Amino acid sequence: MADRTCLAIVLAAGEGTRMRSARPKVLHEIASRSLLAHVLDAVRAAGGTAAVVVGPDADAVAAEARRVLPGADIFVQSERLGTAHAVLAAKTAIARGADDVLVIYGDTPLIRPQTLRRMRDALAGGAAIAVLGFRPQDPAGYGRLVLDGAELVAIREEIDASAAERLIAVCNGGLMAFAGKSALPILEKIDRNNRKSEFYLTDAVAIARAMKLRAVVIETEEDDVRGINTKAQLAETEAVLQQRLRKAAMAAGVTLVAPETVFLSADTTFGRDVSVEPVVVFGPGVMVEDNAVIRSFSHLDRAHVGKGALVGPYARLRPGARLGADVHIGNFVEIKEAVIEDGAKANHLAYIGDARLGAGSNFGAGAIVCNYDGVTKHRTDIGKGAFIGSNASLVAPVSVGDGAYVATGSVITHDVPADGLAIARERQVIKENRAARLKALKGAGKKKAAE
Ligand code: UD1
Numbered sequence: 001m002a003d004r005t006c007l008a009i010v011l012a013a014g015e016g017t018r019m020r021s022a023r024p025k026v027l028h029e030i031a032s033r034s035l036l037a038h039v040l041d042a043v044r045a046a047g048g049t050a051a052v053v054v055g056p057d058a059d060a061v062a063a064e065a066r067r068v069l070p071g072a073d074i075f076v077q078s079e080r081l082g083t084a085h086a087v088l089a090a091k092t093a094i095a096r097g098a099d100d101v102l103v104i105y106g107d108t109p110l111i112r113p114q115t116l117r118r119m120r121d122a123l124a125g126g127a128a129i130a131v132l133g134f135r136p137q138d139p140a141g142y143g144r145l146v147l148d149g150a151e152l153v154a155i156r157e158e159i160d161a162s163a164a165e166r167l168i169a170v171c172n173g174g175l176m177a178f179a180g181k182s183a184l185p186i187l188e189k190i191d192r193n194n195r196k197s198e199f200y201l202t203d204a205v206a207i208a209r210a211m212k213l214r215a216v217v218i219e220t221e222e223d224d225v226r227g228i229n230t231k232a233q234l235a236e237t238e239a240v241l242q243q244r245l246r247k248a249a250m251a252a253g254v255t256l257v258a259p260e261t262v263f264l265s266a267d268t269t270f271g272r273d274v275s276v277e278p279v280v281v282f283g284p285g286v287m288v289e290d291n292a293v294i295r296s297f298s299h300l301d302r303a304h305v306g307k308g309a310l311v312g313p314y315a316r317l318r319p320g321a322r323l324g325a326d327v328h329i330g331n332f333v334e335i336k337e338a339v340i341e342d343g344a345k346a347n348h349l350a351y352i353g354d355a356r357l358g359a360g361s362n363f364g365a366g367a368i369v370c371n372y373d374g375v376t377k378h379r380t381d382i383g384k385g386a387f388i389g390s391n392a393s394l395v396a397p398v399s400v401g402d403g404a405y406v407a408t409g410s411v412i413t414h415d416v417p418a419d420g421l422a423i424a425r426e427r428q429v430i431k432e433n434r435a436a437r438l439k440a441l442k443g444a445g446k447k448k449a450a451e
């Protein structure tokens with residue numbers, strides 16, 4: 001199979017009206033990645049290039065396809081006249097003569113590369129068509145696979161099927177693979193003589209039989225072909241994928257105390273011996289290195305967690321948070337676009353954005369950087385071994401040198417030199433007995449008002 005070329009035609013021209021969304025269906029996400037991206041990733045992993053068939057005005061879909069697979073060809077199906085009609089929108093790509101031509105729906109994101117490879121293997125074994133079959137719990141709406149022994153004779157759409165044919169348990173999952181050399185001769189014979197007046201891709205099987213070509217069924221589990229038409233199905237599919245991702249993480253050595261409460265992205269990556277406590281959300285683009293511990297109720301998004309770091313509980317790592325080794329980020333600490341160098345600590349109630357926190361430094365409770373003046377974001381640079389006292393405000397742009405101290409409650413507006421101490425706050429003044437006098441005055445006032 002290694003030397004066979006493969007073109008996957010991904011059908012994504014559907015309107016997705018049942019999603020009740022302004023967003024095209026295939027751009028909805030599960031595990032932080034679009035449905036289309038999941039399908040294209042599987043195509044790439046199975047060794048294929050892609051031609052994506054989109055509807056009119058689907059620039060966003062085309063852009064997503066190119067983002068995921070820069071070499072993807074885009075074809076527009078301007079009228080929705082059926083699945084075979086959609087495939088033929090990519091006729092020029094098919095005519096380039098790949099050995100294997102796969103047809104995949106853009107809304108079946110759980111398709112696995114190994115399933116695509118099994119279909120390709122059937123073509124390598126001499127079949128002209130391989131159809132992906134499955135046994136749905138409820139076959140309503142699916143095409144039925146009419147078999148004669150191991151050979152597939154026809155696919156009957158439910159609406160066109162006889163009562164006997166409707167009893168067939170094995171259904172068409174929607175994925176089909178064609179031997180490249182017979183793909184166009186078969187597809188071009190498909191007509192629209194059926195109840196829906198559509199060009200049915202499924203008619204390819206009977207046509208191949210009539211041409212004395214062999215069609216076979218590759219059976220798979222229902223999840224592989226799970227299609228998404230509604231928001232409820234989107235959520236169900238998300239749940240299935242989360243299960244897969246959690247199992248894969250645990251198989252790779254991650255400790256998940258309560259796996260069902262941890263939400264992962266398709267691209268979340270973990271080193272060895274990472275522990276994740278209950279109720280943690282990993283947005284896209286997160287990498288966690290060896291021996292790090294992510295404690296409960298933390299939310300991470302496009303962030304890097306270094307070896308042995310401790311994050312949370314209740315930590316928020318936003319895009320561009322880069323934590324070095326053995327960093328501690330504690331409760332109610334928010335980090336954005338900031339490098340936290342090895343061994344630095346911000347343990348309580350802090351905001352660090354557009355900044356560097358030098359190795360071994362300590363960022364006190366309630367301290368913040370003031371990085372935004374309402375117009376522009378500014379940087380804060382804190383050197384190695386610095387100590388930022390509790391409730392300090394560092395007004396960016398500003399720097400604190402290596403080993404410097406910032407006193408508690410200071411509002412720092414000028415750079416602090418290395419090893420210096422900055423105190424920028426009003427001195428405490430004591431007025432003896434002032435509180436007691438104020439209370440007495442207030443009491444007298446009330447008495448007067450009551451008279
Ligand atoms: C299709 C199969 C059916 C199978 C089922 C599995 C046909 C005729 N029937 O039925 O045997 O059991 O899938 O889910 O193929 N599309 C286009 N352009 C079109 C029509 C469809 O791009 O003109 C796309 C849709 O966006 C969708 C896919 O093709 O992603 C399938 O179309 P759909 O109308 O949902 O086919 P089904 O009736 O479900």
Ligand code: CA
Nearest residue numbers: 141174227229
């Ligand atoms: Ca469908």
